[in-house]
Amino acid sequence: MYTIEIRNLCKTIKNAVILEDINLKLESGNVYGFVGKNGSGKTMLFRSLAGLVHPTSGEVVINGKILHKDIAFVENLGLIIENVGLYPEFTGFKNLKLLAKINNKINDEQIKATIARVGLDPEDKRTVKKYSLGMRQRIVLAQALMESPDVLLLDEPTNGLDEAGTELIRSILREEVKRGALIAIASHDKEDIAFLCDTKYKMTAGRLEEMA
Ligand SMILES: Nc1ncnc2c1ncn2[C@@H]1O[C@H](COP(=O)(O)OP(=O)(O)O)[C@@H](O)[C@H]1O
Numbered sequence: 607m608y609t610i611e612i613r614n615l616c617k618t619i620k621n622a623v624i625l626e627d628i629n630l631k632l633e634s635g636n637v638y639g640f641v642g643k644n645g646s647g648k649t650m651l652f653r654s655l656a657g658l659v660h661p662t663s664g665e666v667v668i669n670g671k672i673l674h675k676d677i678a679f680v681e682n683l684g685l686i687i688e689n690v691g692l693y694p695e696f697t698g699f700k701n702l703k704l705l706a707k708i709n710n711k712i713n714d715e716q717i718k719a720t721i722a723r724v725g726l727d728p729e730d731k732r733t734v735k736k737y738s739l740g741m742r743q744r745i746v747l748a749q750a751l752m753e754s755p756d757v758l759l760l761d762e763p764t765n766g767l768d769e770a771g772t773e774l775i776r777s778i779l780r781e782e783v784k785r786g787a788l789i790a791i792a793s794h795d796k797e798d799i800a801f802l803c804d805t806k807y808k809m810t811a812g813r814l815e816e817m818a
């Protein structure tokens with residue numbers, strides 16, 4: 607069982623309140639959805655959950671350990687967040703292989719299987735700078751999925767995808783939650799959240815409320 611708890615999380619940047627007193631508990635085997643307008647704080651919340659920014663006050667607690675204090679990063683995390691780095695001059699496979707070397711958990715065949723799973727050709731020789739937005743979104747999803755992480759934090763995962771791509775992601779995520787993953791999805795698209803999520807939250811100007 608993997609748990610993520612957020613306690614009284616606040617984030618201010620130059621006197622602007624970006625996140626205001628967020629309290630939340632997430633557990634494995636569930637899909638959590640976060641909807642809200644552009645600028646409501648979804649990405650900042652996810653950056654905080656992933657340990658990419660320090661809270662102004664409050665804390666993120668991963669399996670009982672306080673992030674930035676007891677632990678330096680979130681283990682077994684698959685992440686999609688805006689502006690993730692892909693090396694534009696490398697193929698999709700090479701990009702994933704470079705990242706897979708960090709943990710050294712999976713082999714080339716597993717990387718290729720994940721690329722195929724998101725509907726791309728693992729043998730595609732094009733560099734990712736030639737990819738469409740939808741293809742880029744798929745390769746980034748493959749990167750998040752490839753090591754079968756305990757936690758998937760997906761910020762706007764269907765951005766730039768056509769209907770078939772969106773449906774594919776939805777079916778992949780249903781498989782991932784069956785495997786026991788903890789999944790959190792942020793989207794400005796209410797439909798994404800309605801289809802996939804057991805528990806739904808709405809963000810409004812940095813505040814979070816649970817939706818019925
Ligand atoms: N590095 C930053 N410096 C100042 N303001 C920021 C920064 N990052 C985000 N913000 C502000 O925080 C608010 C929430 O942004 P964001 O989390 O990206 O919203 P969302 O993902 O819901 O569209 C916005 O008002 C945005 O302008």
Ligand SMILES: [Mg+2]
Binds near residue numbers: 648
């Ligand atoms: Mg965002």
